[in-house]
Amino acid sequence: MGDKAEVPSRRSVLGWGGAGLALGAAAAGGTVAALGDDGDGTTPVAESGAAVPFHGKHQAGIATAVQDRLHFAAFDVKTKDRAELIELLKEWTEAAALMTQGHPVGQGAYGGIVEAPPDDTGEALGLKPSRLTLTVGFGPSLFDGRFGLEGKRPKALVDLPKFPGDNLDPARSGGDLCVQACADDPQVAVHAIRNLARIGFGKVAIRWSQLGFGKTSSTTPDAQTPRNMMGFKDGTRNIAGTDTENLRKHVWVSEKDGPDWMAGGSYLVARRIRMNIETWDRTSLKEQEDIFGRTKGEGAPFGKKREHDEPNLKAMPEVAHVRLAHPDTNGGAMMLRRGYSFTDGTDGLGRLDAGLFFLAYQRDVRDSFIPVQLNLARRDVLNEYIQHVGSAVFAVPPGVRTDSDWWGKALFSEGA
Numbered sequence: 451m452g453d454k455a456e457v458p459s460r461r462s463v464l465g466w467g468g469a470g471l472a473l474g475a476a477a478a479g480g481t482v483a484a485l486g487d488d489g490d491g492t493t494p495v496a497e498s499g500a501a502v503p504f505h506g507k508h509q510a511g512i513a514t515a516v517q518d519r520l521h522f523a524a525f526d527v528k529t530k531d532r533a534e535l536i537e538l539l540k541e542w543t544e545a546a547a548l549m550t551q552g553h554p555v556g557q558g559a560y561g562g563i564v565e566a567p568p569d570d571t572g573e574a575l576g577l578k579p580s581r582l583t584l585t586v587g588f589g590p591s592l593f594d595g596r597f598g599l600e601g602k603r604p605k606a607l608v609d610l611p612k613f614p615g616d617n618l619d620p621a622r623s624g625g626d627l628c629v630q631a632c633a634d635d636p637q638v639a640v641h642a643i644r645n646l647a648r649i650g651f652g653k654v655a656i657r658w659s660q661l662g663f664g665k666t667s668s669t670t671p672d673a674q675t676p677r678n679m680m681g682f683k684d685g686t687r688n689i690a691g692t693d694t695e696n697l698r699k700h701v702w703v704s705e706k707d708g709p710d711w712m713a714g715g716s717y718l719v720a721r722r723i724r725m726n727i728e729t730w731d732r733t734s735l736k737e738q739e740d741i742f743g744r745t746k747g748e749g750a751p752f753g754k755k756r757e758h759d760e761p762n763l764k765a766m767p768e769v770a771h772v773r774l775a776h777p778d779t780n781g782g783a784m785m786l787r788r789g790y791s792f793t794d795g796t797d798g799l800g801r802l803d804a805g806l807f808f809l810a811y812q813r814d815v816r817d818s819f820i821p822v823q824l825n826l827a828r829r830d831v832l833n834e835y836i837q838h839v840g841s842a843v844f845a846v847p848p849g850v851r852t853d854s855d856w857w858g859k860a861l862f863s864e865g866a
């Protein structure tokens with residue numbers, strides 16, 4: 451770690467340094483969030499330039515307010531050395547704590563030894579913290595015996611079953627580790643993943659990654675609900691970041707769920723879902739609305755007027771997406787959705803390679819994603835227009851509590 455006094459931070463570059471933060475932000479035309487986080491990682495931070503606290507009971511990037519952009523990366527661990535993996539996780543934690551607060555990594559992008567590559571790649575210099583959150587997860591393959599973790603695999607970290615209609619590309623699926631980087635500025639999110647990958651050179655390698663734009667779910671229901679690539683409001687009935695009761699019941703792993711090292715964590719399902727956009731665009735408005743069971747303009751459930759009116763499932767076709775996904779159809783199953791739209795150019799046949807990068811957090815995938823997706827995969831009329839082409843599941847540990855804590859410390863400690 452270098453001397454921060456010698457190195458310009460992303461904030462000090464903007465004149466935001468130290469105690470003059472609020473004043474400097476105002477002078478720079480920026481905003482400072484009321485960071486009243488009580489350490490439980492759930493306080494939504496609304497202002498888009500601000501920093502989201504890194505330390506807390508839960509990792510940020512789950513119940514915290516959803517940012518506009520995503521860079522998600524799944525990594526394969528290349529080293530066979532447990533100590534080297536631990537060292538990497540410590541270095542990653544230190545870098546993540548800096549970057550999320552708007553600082554460059556290590557000695558920064560310049561000003562260090564000129565004969566060596568700079569510690570930070572530099573493309574985020576001058577940019578605001580942009581509500582960057584970095585959320586780490588551990589995939590089932592990390593517990594395969596290479597690192598002495600085979601006895602520590604949570605029972606809830608199951609391999610997802612093959613669902614009807616799945617057309618999964620192994621090159622876009624799985625991973626030993628993942629990092630979800632969300633920010634309001636795409637350059638800030640990309641910078642974060644790039645620097646973590648650079649720190650991990652020789653120890654980990656990116657297996658696959660996904661860029662996302664236009665959040666398709668919100669954890670702040672008071673904000674305007676975003677629309678997905680099919681033009682529908684998406685995230686209307688999501689678990690809000692302030693809904694402590696549903697977060698406790700459906701998102702956070704409790705102490706009695708076990709294992710101990712996962713208490714306060716969650717399980718993440720990631721699915722790359724390709725949309726058949728050209729066919730969708732030739733579908734009548736009535737059919738589009740029947741598919742979801744909601745109106746396209748207001749987003750109101752069938753038979754009701756306003757978006758947030760309580761849905762009457764019987765007013766929707768039996769195979770409507772919302773009817774089939776609703777908790778009442780799935781024994782009360784709920785999850786916190788946090789997905790993003792993606793467009794990765796065209797597919798060589800002139801069709802847009804676009805869709806939804808679905809991300810959902812839950813207390814146990816066996817009670818949430820798996821039963822809901824089984825129901826959808828078997829019956830959802832939306833399936834005519836979508837295909838699941840990538841898949842991964844991760845155990846997302848609790849938050850990093852202090853400066854001496856690090857991502858995975860409890861997992862790697864004896865007896866946890």
Ligand SMILES: C=CC1=C(C)c2cc3[nH]c(cc4nc(cc5[nH]c(cc1n2)c(C)c5CCC(=O)O)C(CCC(=O)O)=C4C)c(C)c3C=C
Pocket residue numbers: 678680682683684685686687688721723725742744761771772775776777785805806808819822823826836
């Ligand atoms: C297994 C879980 C789900 C997958 C996969 C999924 C894919 C998917 N969804 C949309 C668009 C919409 N989904 C909506 C609601 C909704 N979807 C799920 C779950 C999955 N969706 C749930 C649990 C819900 C909420 C149901 C409820 O409680 O009413 C909506 C309506 C607006 C909203 O409430 O968010 C839309 C629109 C797409 C396009 C898609 C795959 C590409």
Ligand SMILES: [Fe+2]
Pocket residue numbers: 771775
């Ligand atoms: Fe959905």
